[in-house]
Amino acid sequence: TATVDGQGSITISPGESTYSSEQIVELTAVPDYGWSFTGWSGDLVSTDNPEMITMNNNKTISATFTMSEPDGWWNTNWQYRKEIIIDHTLVAADFTNIPLLITTDSDSNLAQYAQATGMDLVFTDRYGNKLNHEIESYENSTGYLVSWVNIPVLSDTEDTILYMYYGNPDADNQANHLSVWNGDYKLVLHLNENYEAVHECRMWGIVADTLPATTVMDHLVNLPYSLKNLSPSNPDGWGLVYYEGLEPTDLRGIPAAYNDPNFNVAAQEVADSGEQIALGHVRKRSSGATGIPDPHPFIRYKLEKYWSFAHNGGLDKNNLKLLIGWDYLNANPPIIGTNWNDTNVIDSDLYMLYVLKCIEDNGGDALAGITIALTTILQTNPTGAANFLFTDGTTMWAFCKGRTLCYEYQEGSYTAIASQHPGSTQGSWVSLSDYNLIIVTVDNPPTIITDITDYVPIKHCYDSTVNSNHGVLHNGVVQGITGYIDGAHQFDGVDDYIEILHSSTISGFTTSFTTSFWLKLDDTTKQQTILNKYNTTSNQRGWCIDYQPSTGLVFTASPDGINDNVWSTAFTPTVATWYHITVNWEPGTVPQFYIDGIQTPTTGANVITQIYNNINTPLLIGKYPNDNRYFLGCLDEIRISSPSRSPEWILTRYHNEENPTSFVLFNPQQKITYTITASAGVGGSITPSDSVIVNRGADQEFLITAYSGYHIDEVFVDGSSVGSVSSYTFTEVVADHTIVAYFESDIVSYTIVASAGAGGSISPSGDVVVVEGSYQNFTITPTTGYLIDVVLVDDESKGPITWYNFSNVIADHTIEASFALNPLLVDSMFDTSVDSADLRANSTSQDWYESRNNVPTQLTLDESNIGGNVGKKAMFTGSTAGNAYMSQEFSSAQSGQVSVVWDVYVVEIVPTYNSAWMFIGDNSVNTGSDAGKGPCSTAAERFARLSFTNDGSGGMNLIGRSGSTTDVTIMTGLSLNTWYTLKVVADLDTDTYDVYVDGLYQTTLNAHTPKSSVTHVSFATWNDGPGTFYIDNVYSPPII
Known part of the structure; x- marks a missing residue:
């Protein structure tokens, strides 16, 4: 009751x-x-x-x-939803229980949060009532969705609001396609079948005289498509079983195999076992419990044997329970779940149990039991994917239906079976076809039964109604091509057709009926049959729809199987263009034709009161049984319903299917919970704080409290000020939010912003808070090698000061210090005679001393382009007739360590001579023949000495003096006409100097003449060491 x-x-x-x-x-x-x-x-x-x-x-x-209150959250186990609005302007009348197409070309939210299979998708009306829906296609990587939803009430005067829920990882399949297409529908063919692209789980098995360890590890772990490497897409645990004799050892894990170190250990145990049979499985949950070790391969003890079973696909659990019967179910409890009605029960467990029951019912004959089980399942659940691996420890059976499966036979070694070949290429692996059963035993080649049951041929199209008017494809009808709505079927016009066995649901109409379909013709010049429940043989005429080039669309029907009645409408299609066709018949009226939702005139005035029930005639799609009127083109979404549909229904359905993304609008994602991020600045608090989780539609209050000595300055909500409030309440929360509270000290204070550039520091620095009327000192300190350039106070220069004091502060201020390199090398004007020149190579303040010995052209200021250098530089021109020197003085005598850097560009070195002389030393010799000739002009003045020598093959070598008499080759293979940067670091404490070329350390040499300090840098060309070269960018950087 x-x-x-x-x-x-x-x-x-x-x-x-x-x-x-x-x-x-x-x-x-x-x-x-x-x-x-x-x-x-x-x-x-x-x-x-x-x-x-x-x-x-x-x-x-x-x-x-x-x-119900509208728009409430349907079920809190679903974390996300989207509001769906159906545009009432595209609805031609009010309807009840109308199936509508709801699609998304892509949806990143679905891709991120919905189950990979889309099983958790739920549609509700705005009052929280769950609606029946069918998923025709779903692609997790993009969120692409094609679904059909039965709408209980659809209005033409106001928009209809629905909700789509998702984001429940524990949900079983929520779709219920049989209830989408109610009793009015006699046939619904989506024609989207294309099993090649669909996968759930991966499995593997092997039979050998002795398991080959290397092969097992390759198949399980090492190869590109090993079970481990397939587990990122099948992350819901793993299971391995191998038989020690006739008893199985099972190894299992909860994490994905690629993320579980125990998987490698278990795989190695299988590989090293030396046994004969093993199975493996990585799970992508499509049914039952989650968060458990992979129960595949399932193990049950029957007929004094341990049977193991792994499944790849999905079958209807209620159908399997009906096939098994409750007596057998009660005697064999589920492996997962407390009872068989528990949602944690896995369809694969029922599948295995039914196969075992059929084996028991056939006296232990495994092949007979498997055959009966598969035949029955495929009759009652033809759309299910039913791949399995099954073994009793002596024989392995594998069945292919709805998912990929292949095998590899290596004679004398092993036979392996897998969902996918493990190598990067198929190699010797052989693909199995749907309905193949492969039987494998030790030391024998595999046996393949091509079609395990005569009931099911290789390809089908499936009826989504309860009537199971499934079609059989003949002669190569192509599945999986792009249709008007998801997939479609393509016919070659030669011999392709689909056959649907007779059913009273698709013939013998005494009330009325409507048929509709999407059609695309590849040839508009020949007569073609589209739908045919009609045969002139033995007076089996029923009804038929044709295309005739001279007439258009033709509908033929017989009331008695003998006499014909023909009606037509003009139709001039364009090749390769989709059209939506509807034919509507009611007893005692002239049939109606609709093209793209619009009724077209009917030619023919006859009426009949019934259509003959030709019980011996199948429904043929794409073929006329008595001649060669085969269809050439594509068909999609074929439907037959009774009673007939109104013009408004037909137009509304056309609007929905022709452009579903305009018919249906998805609003942005909503969450069941939202996050309010609350934070407070210095001087107070906000309660609650941090990330506060709020249920959708709930209120949330925040209290803002200032600490002693502070007051609330301002509160910002989502970036906008709401004033200096002490509390704030978010009402009916439906989005994420932020709230930030700021506080201000009761004591008046000001900020002095202190900053320093490169080369020094200022203390204190940053934002320095100063109480009104007080003072603040700042200290400016240069780092080694730098000096204070200028200090700006409120953008006004105070010069190179080392400290500054702000007193009686009553406003904000700034203080900024900048620094400059300390120029150790300074001007040195040795005399004012005519042989003194101003070579301003680096700056307008850099003066150089020169001595020309009456050859003025040997040292000049050059501004031409030399190796890309177009600035001022010193040019030395070598001559055996005279000498030229160029020197610069340090700001003070340098002791300890001193560094000198310069650029040099050598054009020519006279063979057998050194040239481009470079020195660091002093000007200590003031008597004798070297007096007055310039610094470093004699050995007694030189601490470091470098030069270049011609290497005799068009290049040059860098030479350095180590000690008073030894010349050392520092670097060979240098090029003429190339700029080099040389650096010398002189250590006057150890009497050594380091030499660098282009920033790279080369060697350490002993001082030419040890000294306690140096004062000058010199460069020279001599009459006995002539050469042409350039010098530029001479400076003394700080030692770091």
């Missing part, structure tokens, strides 16, 4: 008055619009809808309905 409390009804299936013991009955609560279902009571206590009960006694059950 079923009753209701509130406004709604209960649908019972099957709808019998009495039921047999242990029969399963489905109850569906159907609320009226504006009401929602809240639960079952009586002999069924549950909130699930629909719900199953087992009839083991008389039952009294009540469904409770309550009035």
Whole structure:
């Protein structure tokens, strides 16, 4: 007995008055619009809808309905939803229970948060009532979705609001396609079948005289498509089984295999076992429990054997339970789940149990039992994917249906079976076809049964209604091509067709019927049959739809199987263009044709009151049985319904399917919880703080409190000020938010911003807070090698001061210090005679001393382009007739360590001579022949001495003097006409100097003449060491 409390009804299936013991009955609560279902009571206590009960006694059950507030959250186990708005301007009338197409070309939110299979997708009306839906196609990587949703109430005067929920990783499949297409629908073919692109889980098995360890590790771990490397897409655990004799050892894990070090250990154990049979599986959950070790391969003990079973695909659990029967189910509890109605039960466990039952029923004959089980399952659940691996420890059976499966036979070694070949190429692996059963035993080649059951041929198209009017494809109909809505089927116009066995649901109409389809013709010049439930042989005429170039669309129907009635409408299609076609027939009226939702005139005035029920004639798609009128083109979304549809229904459906993204609008993602990020500045607090989680639609208050000595300055909500409030409440939260509170000291203070550039520091630095009327000192300190350049106070120069004091501060201020390199080399004007020249190579203040010995052209200021250098530089021109010197003085005598850097560019060195002389030393010799000739002009003045020598092959070498007499080759293979940067670091404490070329250390030499200090840098060309070269950028950087 079923009753209701509130406004709604209960649908019972099957709808019998009495039921047999242990029969399963489905109850569906159907609320009226504006009401929602809240639960079952009586002999069924549950909130699930629909719900199953087992009839083991008389039952009294009540469904409770309550009035609903619109737009509430349907179920808190679903974390996300999107509002869906159906544009009422595209709806031609009010409708009830109309299936509509809801699609997304891509949706990053679905891709991120929905289950990979889309099983957790739920559609509801705005009052929280769950709607029946079918997923035709879903692609997790992009969020691409094609779904059909049965809309209970659709308005043409106001937009209809729905919600799509997702984000429940523990949800079982929420789709219910049989309820989308109610009893009015006799046939619904989406024609989207294309199994090659669909995968769930991966499995592997091997049979050998002795398991080959290297091969096992390759298949499980090492190769590109090993089980481990396939596990990122199959992350819900792993399982391995190998047989020690006839007893299995199982090894399992919860993490994905690629992320679990135990998987490698387990794989090695299998590889090293030396046994004969092993199986493996990585799981991508499509049914049942989560967060558990992979239960595949399932293991059960039957007929005094341990059987192991791994499944790749998805089957209807309720259908399997009906096939097994409750007596057998009760005697064999589930491996996962407390009972067989537990949602944690996995479809694969039921699949295995049914196969074992059939084997038991056939006296232990495994092949007979497998054959019967598969035949029955495929008759009752033809769309399911049913790949399996199955073994009793002596034989392995593998079945292919709906998913990829392949095998490799290595004679004398092993046979392996896998969902996907493990190597980067297919190699010797052979692909199996749907309905192949492969049987493998030790030391024998595999046996393949091409079609395990004569009932099911290789390819089908599947009816989404309860009528199971599934089609068989003949002669190469191509599946999986791009259709108008997801996939479609393509016909070659030669011999392709689809056959659907006779059913009274698709013929013998005595009321009315409507058929519709999407059509694309590849040839508009020949007559072609589209749908045909018609045969002139033995007076089996029923109905038929053709395309005739001279006539258009033609509908033929017979009331008695003998006499024809023909109607037509003009139709001039364009090749390779999609059209939506509808034909509507009602008893006693002229049939109606619709092209792209619009009715077109009918030619023909005859009327009939019924269409003959030709029970011996199948429905043929793309073929006329009595001649060669084969269809050439593509078909998509074929439907037959009875009663017939109104013009408004047909136009609305066309609007929906022609442009579903305009018909249906998705609003942005909503969450069940939102985050309010709360923070407070110095001087106070906000409560609560940090990341505060708030349920959708709830209120959340925040309290702002200033510490002693502070007051609330300003509060910002989502970046906008709300003033100096002490509390703030977010009401009916439906988005993430931020709230930030700032505080101000009760004591008046000002900020002095202190900063320093490169080469020094200022202390204190940064934002320095100073109480009104007080003072603040700042100290400026250069780093080694730098000096203070200028100090700016409030942008006014105070010169190179070392400290500054702000007194009686009553405003904000700035202080900024900048620094400059300390120029150790300074001007040195040795005399004012005519042989003194001003070579301003680096700056306008750099003076150089020169001595020309009456040859003025040997040292000049050059500004031409030399090796890319167009600035001022000193040019030395070598001559055996005279000498030229150029020197610069340090700011003071340098002791300890001193560094000198210069650029040199050598054009020519007279062979057998050194040239481009470079010295660091002093000007200490003031008597004798060297007096007055310039610094470093004699050995007694030189601490460091460098020069270049011609290497005799067009290049040069760098030479350095180590000690008073030894010349050392520092670097060879240097090029003429090339700029080099040389650096000397003189250590006057150790009497050594380091030499660098282009920044790279080369060697350390002993001082030419040890000295306690140096005062000058010199460069020279001599009459006995002539050469042409350039000097530029001479400076003394600080030692770091």
